[in-house]
Amino acid sequence: MNEPSGAHAADELRARVAAATAGTPYRYRWTERGFDLVVDVPLPGGRRVHTYRVVLHPAERTCTLTDVVHTHERGPFGTTRKTVETGRARYRTWSRSLDGSERHSFSAADGHRLIRGVTEELGWREQKPAAQKAALVAGAVGGLVALGTLIALAVVLWP
The missing domain is CATH 1.20.5 (Single alpha-helices involved in coiled-coils or other helix-helix interfaces)
Structure with missing residues (x-):
């Protein structure tokens, strides 16, 4: 079996994830240790940016997946509340415009499935x-x- 090793395997994984996210709401961002997938999550009265941070360990063909969620919410009297959550995020959101013309939904699990699908296909294992x-x-x-x-x-x- 002729499997890529080391840095070549990491480059192949990065390229596959970048290709899998083309035409989706996910923005692929290369990092020194792996990659990030970033997606804007619509929220009524605010915004949320969900980042799937993936760190690659090419020698072991393993990776770690951490969610970083930045939330900006507008409150009464023009106040804003900003929070950052790091770890494993599991949530779903639904929203609809006031006139009903636009509907948005988001599930954090979709990004996890996208990343795990590509990593498993290439023989990588996820570590906590x-x-x-x-x-x-x-x-x-x-x-x-x-x-x-x-x-x-x-x-x-x-x-």
Whole structure:
């Protein structure tokens, strides 16, 4: 089998993703460590920019996928609220113009599927980002502490 390796494999993956996003709302942006897919998400009373940040590890043929979501919302009296969320975003939005002529929908899962489809087709594997791994460990430890506390209470309070 004649598979591309190293930098050539990363270039092929980048080219495939760029081709897959042509003619879509996703904007492909090359980065030093991988690529970003950026899409504007319509929101009533504001705007959201969703970035799928992909970091490639060509030697292992693995990648990490992190969502970065910038939200700008207009509030009462001309106030604005800006937030940035980083991690794994799972959400869907629907909106419609006041006269009903325009409809917009967005699902964060669509971008994930697009990226995973190309990476899997080329034999790449996705790794969880370090922050997501840490959150899983913290959740497991918290669950064990809660279980231990419940067992200790049951032992102490058992008649």
